[in-house]
Amino acid sequence: MEQALIGIAGMTCQGCVRSVTSALNATAGVEAVEVSLERAQAKVSFDPAVTNPAALRAVVEEAGFDAS
Ligand code: 9UX
Numbered sequence: 001m002e003q004a005l006i007g008i009a010g011m012t013c014q015g016c017v018r019s020v021t022s023a024l025n026a027t028a029g030v031e032a033v034e035v036s037l038e039r040a041q042a043k044v045s046f047d048p049a050v051t052n053p054a055a056l057r058a059v060v061e062e063a064g065f066d067a068s
Helices: 014-025 053-062
Strands: 002-009 030-036 041-046
Touching: 002 053, 014 030, 014 041, 014 053, 041 053
Parallel strands: none
Antiparallel strands: 002 041, 030 041
16 A cells, blocks of 8 residues: 555635545545645555556546646
8 A cells, every 4th residue: 555645726615625535535446535624635545556646636636626
């Protein structure tokens, strides 16, 4: 298992946090997700054989936020 820290711009309420959390949780290879509104970031544990940080950032972008 590997961990990625993804910066997320554009989250303004806990609803946004829930959207990002469920989008990441629905992604194959994702083991655990912790999204912080205050820190504007997501901490994601994932299986590197299945997914990668670039793909995880793409999921966040598709959910409507800016990932870095
Ligand atoms: Mo809150 Mo976010 O009303 O996409 S859910 S701003």
